[in-house]
Structure formats: structure tokens, C-alpha cells
Amino acid sequence: RIMPVASDQLYHAHSLRPVGSRGERVAVSVVAALRERVEQRLTVLEDAELTPTSVTVQPAALCHYAEFCLGENAGPAGIFVREGDRDYVTVCSRGFLIASHHVRASAEGGYRGVLLREIERSLPERCGEQAVVVTAASPQEGELSLENIAPSGFFPAGVTASESEIIAIGAALGQLGEGGAQMNLLPEAMVAIEQGIGLREIGLSALVGVLALILVASIGLKNLSISNALAAELT
Numbered sequence: 001r002i003m004p005v006a007s008d009q010l011y012h013a014h015s016l017r018p019v020g021s022r023g024e025r026v027a028v029s030v031v032a033a034l035r036e037r038v039e040q041r042l043t044v045l046e047d048a049e050l051t052p053t054s055v056t057v058q059p060a061a062l063c064h065y066a067e068f069c070l071g072e073n074a075g076p077a078g079i080f081v082r083e084g085d086r087d088y089v090t091v092c093s094r095g096f097l098i099a100s101h102h103v104r105a106s107a108e109g110g111y112r113g114v115l116l117r118e119i120e121r122s123l124p125e126r127c128g129e130q131a132v133v134v135t136a137a138s139p140q141e142g143e144l145s146l147e148n149i150a151p152s153g154f155f156p157a158g159v160t161a162s163e164s165e166i167i168a169i170g171a172a173l174g175q176l177g178e179g180g181a182q183m184n185l186l187p188e189a190m191v192a193i194e195q196g197i198g199l200r201e202i203g204l205s206a207l208v209g210v211l212a213l214i215l216v217a218s219i220g221l222k223n224l225s226i227s228n229a230l231a232a233e234l235t
Contacts, residue, residue: 005034008035009034009035009036010032010033010034010035011033011034011035011038012030012032012033012038013030013031013056013057013194014028014030014031016206031057031168031171037211050121057167057171058090058167059090059097060097060170060171060174061167061168061169061170061171061174062079062081062090062092062146062166062167063079063092063095063096063170064088064170064171064173064174065095065146065166065167065169065173066092066132066134066149066170067092067095068081068092068173068187069148069149069150069151069154069172070132072094072095074132075126075129075131075132075133076091076092076093076098076119076123076126076129076132077091077092077093077131077132077133077234078090078091078111078114078115078118078131078132078133078134079091079092079134079135079136079146080103080105080111080114080133080134080135080136081135081136081163082136082137086102087102087103087104087105087114088100088101088102088103088109089101089103089105089111089114089115089118091115091118091119091122091123093123093126098118098122098123099118099122110140111133111135111143112131112133112142112143113142115131115133116131119131131194132144134146134149136163144235146161146163146166147160147161147166152234165181
């Protein structure tokens, strides 16, 4: 009822959270994407032998949010979210989502130990940089929370953002182009280099201007002709 396309043409997901002083109401966040666009990107990834196992908005949204809050000059970030008895890590670097999967943090030296191993495995060129550990729950020493990495004044005074709300903010930042880096998977020979205004654009602009002047002149002449005809009839 909300999206202007049929439901079978969409990938969609939603999250629920109680609101109100006693949780007597429920807020629903819905995220949807056109199935055709998602499948185009899946095809590109499969051709590159990078077949994803699932499509979900949460890791990408967390990556956009962290990139916006921490800035592009920050070190690699690991965002840890706990669901039940499982920990999930989203690793991002300079706007790119590097990895997202389930981890056994307690058996791998805690969150920082997990993040350092992920950087060593997936980002060896950034091993010497200061890694940033961000948690959705209460942070421990040396860790940051999703909320307190936000710039000053980002949230209204007295407002505590929930994990679901932060994920929704991250998804919105990604759509606005404020979250992370854009990526072009086309072969280098097929990538068109962005250029300034060329002769073709100047010529088209001049043609549009000439046609506009002709249109204005024709309207003026027609109105003048009608006025002369009316004046002749009145006299």
C-alpha cells in the first residue's frame, strides 16, 4: 500500500520496537528495495565470483552511520551487535563494508581481538592504524557506543536513540549519499570519465535558447495580429 509497485517486485524487511511511556504502541520501520536493482547487483557480484549468501540492510546501514560519524580519516571500525547469545561484527573502512558475520567474541579475546584479526585477514595494509570498536550495548573500556560516536548535536537534547533507529538513520544516510564511498564495478575500459561542459552541450544549450526566442516572438506576433484585427473591427 505504500510503495508504488507490486509486492513481488520488492525485497523488503522490517523491524518493530515498542514506543510510549509503557510500550503501549508499536513503531514499525520498513526498508524496501526494487528486486530488479538488487538482482542486477547480485549478478555483477556472481560474475566476479563474490556470491553473497543473503541481502540485508543492517550491516550496510551501520557502515554508513559509522562512516558519517567517525569521518573518512578514522581507522578501521568494527561494529558489534548482540542478538540473543550471538555476536555479529560489521567491519568497515573508509566507507566500504569489509565483512559482516557471526563471531565468537568470548573465545577470540573479546571484541578488540576479533576486530584486529579481521583487519589482519581482510585489511592487512591498515594493520598499523588505530582500530575503533563500536558496540550496540553498553561499551567497555576502550570501546564506543553507537550513540556516542555521533557528532555533537546530532540527536536532539534528551533523546536516546535505539539500535533500530540508528540502523534506520544509517540507511537514510546511505540513500542521501552522506554515508560512504560509491563503488563502480564496471571494467576500467567501460568506465566513463566525468567531464565538464563540452561543445555538444554548448550547442544544445544554444539551440534551446534560439527555439525559446522563436517561440516567444511567435506568441508576441500572434497577439499583435489579434489586437490589430480587433482594433480594425472596432473602428
